[in-house]
Amino acid sequence: MKKSISSLPSLLTRLLLGSLLTAITVSCGDDNLGQAFQPKERNDLVDYGPPSPLVPGMKQWYHLITAYKRTAASNEQGLTQHEVQGSGHLCIAIDKVNDIHTESFNGQPETILEGRVKISGQSGDTQMFVSDQDDPNASPAAVDSLLGNLWLKRLIGPSANHGYETPKKSIFKTQAAPIPNNFEQGLSILPFFEIRKLPEQNWSGWTSVGGEFEGASNLTNNILRYFQDAPFFPEFMADSSRFRTKITTPPTSCTDHTDPSSCAMKDCTWATPLNSQINSCMRLLRIGFAWRDTIRAPEVQAGNVLHFIEFMYYDNGMLYKATEDIRPDNLNNSERLSANFPEATCNMNCQSADLSIKGGFADDPAYPAPCSF
Secondary structure, eight states, X not given: OOOOGGGHHHHHHHHHHHHHHHHHHHHTOOSSTTSOOXXXXXXXXXXXXXXXSOOTTOEEEEEEEEEEEOOSOBOTTOOBOSEEEXXXXXXXXXXXXXXXXXXXXXTSSSOEEEEEEEEEOTTSOSSOEEEETTOTTOOHHHHHHTSTTOHHHHHHOOSSSOSOSSOEEEEEOSSOOSSGGGGGGGGGGSSBOOOSOBGGGTBOTTSOOOGGGTTOBOHHHHHHGGGGSTTSOTTGGXXXXXXXXXXXXXXXXXXXXXXXXXXXXXTOEEEOOTTOSSOEEXXXXXEEEEEEEEEOSSGGGOEEXXXXXXXXXXXXXXXXXXXXXXXXXXXXXXXXXXXXXXXXXXXXXXXXXXXXXXXXXXXXXXXXXXXXX
């Protein structure tokens, strides 16, 4: 018997609902009907760009040496007299990388590293080693006051009561320059920088590269920008008798050079790779700069000086070494400066600092382990 015309709408409705349910079930992807919907995994490399070369688990041990040499006097053994000295260990362990090229942190201003920091003295003491040959009872604060014009000392912080006696949770920025404008941020701006080129951040990494990154920020420009503001004047950096800089970007590979001389000729550096005790020719990004400066305090150091600093980084954006030298300005006013580290020995009223990587936490078993967390 034929269905009545009045029953057709309900029949069509059932057919349409059945087709719709079938389509929804198929679109959920799995042949096993009835299982929960499983969204596709997001591929961060495709969606956001290359991941940071700085990764959790990195552990680095740095050694800081500072000195202030009052006079050229020495004893019968040739050892310096009237000198102030400081020494300490900086231990950094990276626990987490908040990478802007991941879904969780995409859109934040910069990649942030989370880790732990410990600072200790020569034999694992909670305070750094300090010594003043003119005052055997000098306190750490008194010694620090004679080393306070050194950028590297101010970045690391005080010798005692520094807050890192035991491993302390810390964060590290990757787009802030280690310059006096940022000293209040301390260690967070020193050991790492963002080496990747990030068009979405208008950041070109190590230095200017032009093209789509024309005018973009980068580490070397952020460092040099310090010398474009007060107390310096706009023409300061253009005057080679007042300021000089040298920026070295090594070639893609340095491994073909097997001796220090040929290595240096190719803008590579004869140095110690990560997790190794054997020097080899390697890529190190370097910026050195020298300028005529004036020290106003403490009074015993006041006067016109030549100030030199060099920062060297591995090609993953981690600090390898930093050196600093402050000495009296004995040059003629018109004499050109050199951006290279001074070769001549400074004999009087000299300040210096050296922050060098020692390797991983256990790379030198013969030495007391200052970095054991």
